[in-house]
Amino acid sequence: MSGAPVSTGVLGARQAARALGVSQAALRRAGMSREFSVSEVQRLGEHPPEWLVAQRSFVTQAYRFALDPTPAQERALTSHCGASRFAYNWGLALVKDRLERRERVRGAGYRELLDDAQVERLARGVEVPWTLAELRREWNLAKHERAPWWAQNSKESYSSGLDALARSLESFSDLDSKHGRRRGARVGFPRFKRRGRGRGWCRFTTGALGVSSRTRIRLPRIGHVRTHEPTHKLQRRLHAGSASVLSASISEQARRWYCSLTVETQRNDRPASRPDQIVGVDVGIGHLAVLWTHPDDRVENPRALQRAQRRLRRYQRKLDRQRRANNPGCYRPDGTAITGRRPSRSSTRRRATGRTLARAHARARHVRRDAIHKLTTKLAATYGTVVVEKLNAKGLCRAGNRGLRRAIHDAGLAEIRRQLAYKTAWRGATLIQAPTFYPSSKRCSGCGTAKAKLSLSERTYRCEHCGLQIDRDLNAARNLAALATRVAGSGPETQNAQSRPPNRRCTENPHKTRPRRAAGRP
Numbered sequence: 001m002s003g004a005p006v007s008t009g010v011l012g013a014r015q016a017a018r019a020l021g022v023s024q025a026a027l028r029r030a031g032m033s034r035e036f037s038v039s040e041v042q043r044l045g046e047h048p049p050e051w052l053v054a055q056r057s058f059v060t061q062a063y064r065f066a067l068d069p070t071p072a073q074e075r076a077l078t079s080h081c082g083a084s085r086f087a088y089n090w091g092l093a094l095v096k097d098r099l100e101r102r103e104r105v106r107g108a109g110y111r112e113l114l115d116d117a118q119v120e121r122l123a124r125g126v127e128v129p130w131t132l133a134e135l136r137r138e139w140n141l142a143k144h145e146r147a148p149w150w151a152q153n154s155k156e157s158y159s160s161g162l163d164a165l166a167r168s169l170e171s172f173s174d175l176d177s178k179h180g181r182r183r184g185a186r187v188g189f190p191r192f193k194r195r196g197r198g199r200g201w202c203r204f205t206t207g208a209l210g211v212s213s214r215t216r217i218r219l220p221r222i223g224h225v226r227t228h229e230p231t232h233k234l235q236r237r238l239h240a241g242s243a244s245v246l247s248a249s250i251s252e253q254a255r256r257w258y259c260s261l262t263v264e265t266q267r268n269d270r271p272a273s274r275p276d277q278i279v280g281v282d283v284g285i286g287h288l289a290v291l292w293t294h295p296d297d298r299v300e301n302p303r304a305l306q307r308a309q310r311r312l313r314r315y316q317r318k319l320d321r322q323r324r325a326n327n328p329g330c331y332r333p334d335g336t337a338i339t340g341r342r343p344s345r346s347s348t349r350r351r352a353t354g355r356t357l358a359r360a361h362a363r364a365r366h367v368r369r370d371a372i373h374k375l376t377t378k379l380a381a382t383y384g385t386v387v388v389e390k391l392n393a394k395g396l397c398r399a400g401n402r403g404l405r406r407a408i409h410d411a412g413l414a415e416i417r418r419q420l421a422y423k424t425a426w427r428g429a430t431l432i433q434a435p436t437f438y439p440s441s442k443r444c445s446g447c448g449t450a451k452a453k454l455s456l457s458e459r460t461y462r463c464e465h466c467g468l469q470i471d472r473d474l475n476a477a478r479n480l481a482a483l484a485t486r487v488a489g490s491g492p493e494t495q496n497a498q499s500r501p502p503n504r505r506c507t508e509n510p511h512k513t514r515p516r517r518a519a520g521r522p
């Protein structure tokens with residue numbers, strides 16, 4: 001770290017902040033004094049503690065705002081999302097067509113008794129656009145004829161549709177341009193998108209986009225759109241130069257428009273308030289989380305979906321009745337569906353029911369998201385070390401009945417872990433993930449003996465060895481917390497998901513369309 005040139009042995013807060021590459025506010029939050037000796041700053045610069053590393057790094061994060069567009073703006077938003085979908089479908093049709101043509105060339109070649117190499121050379125003569133650049137080139141040649149109205153929407157809308165297609169094709173070929181093979185389950189060939197199915201979506205990466213006031217977001221071609229929520233937190237960062245907007249995505253879900261701004265920003269969160277304390281987190285269904293040790297050790301599960309279930313069931317039934325009434329030809333007198341006939345006719349009222357149902361689902365989603373964010377923020381803001389279990393939610397779902405499966409999805413267990421990973425990194429805290437088969441529930445947190453069997457219905461853990469009686473989830477949380485001390489004793493952060501520098505993890509955003517800024521930018 002190159003320090004600012006100084007003659008005296010003491011630095012002011014501003015000089016120290018500049019020398020360390022962080023904001024003055026960050027130093028204040030870290031509890032640093034107002035004056036700094038040069039040697040102290042040098043020491044920090046050479047061996048930056050975790051909070052300093054976190055403060056200095058840029059992360060890519062999204063700021064998502066619900067919008068309140070005017071009717072004209074809503075039409076423009078719809079039009080842009082439709083244009084994006086149009087380009088996607090057009091590109092997919094083109095790719096399919098070219099692939100078929102290639103097959104025909106191959107067939108013809110073999111009929112002519114050519115050898116494999118010759119056939120392949122002929123087949124390669126048919127170009128199949130696969131990347132964004134190739135698709136875009138084809139689109140620019142075809143758009144005047146296929147979509148003479150193209151100029152009504154920003155060119156970004158078509159580009160984002162083609163970009164989505166290129167990504168799907170890349171996933172289908174099971175390759176990731178950055179890392180070689182793709183992780184996760186295999187992906188099928190992309191399918192056509194239908195209007196009204198799934199959410200409309202479109203992304204802008206260039207042009208006039210950003211936050212134009214405390215209540216408005218500026219989008220290219222669409223203008224200044226009113227936001228439902230205040231934007232001032234982001235606006236302040238943009239003004240201060242500690243954040244810049246990379247792209248804006250608009251989407252519609254359950255009759256509400258959203259704008260998600262992808263922002264590169266310098267986080268300056270306070271470091272965890274109790275850096276030396278460890279918390280074991282047993283995530284579950286009965287409670288969202290049980291914490292060892294925390295003053296009030298239970299975090300309620302809002303059970304968002306379960307609470308909405310009665311309403312959802314009613315709307316779903318109503319929807320079905322209306323579908324049957326609209327399409328009498330698709331059902332037998334006893335009510336069973338006739339295979340091969342699609343109930344395609346709808347009515348104004350049925351569409352209205354569909355919207356009500358979507359709103360109810362959206363509400364459940366929002367309640368769940370809110371509870372999880374509050375929990376993870378609190379944990380990351382308080383504890384220096386957080387230990388969670390790496391639950392195999394998929395495996396659990398396969399094992400359980402429908403009620404259990406629904407409850408697991410309702411709790412959003414994997415999401416808790418995902419959020420903890422980045423939030424602890426922002427605060428320079430440590431996240432330890434217990435391995436999947438770590439016996440956190442079966443082991444006695446008092447003496448360490450493990451039971452061979454523990455049924456789900458046993459809510460209290462009773463140890464036959466030492467006689468300990470403790471709540472089942474609390475026992476698990478205590479075991480997880482104990483794991484942290486063991487890991488700390490056995491070398492440097494062996495289980496730590498965040499052993500990489502946090503900035504690398506957070507800026508590795510595969511959806512980013514612009515190159516990363518040069519490292520070490522002040």
Ligand SMILES: [Zn+2]
Pocket residue numbers: 444445446447448449463464465466467468
């Ligand atoms: Zn025991």
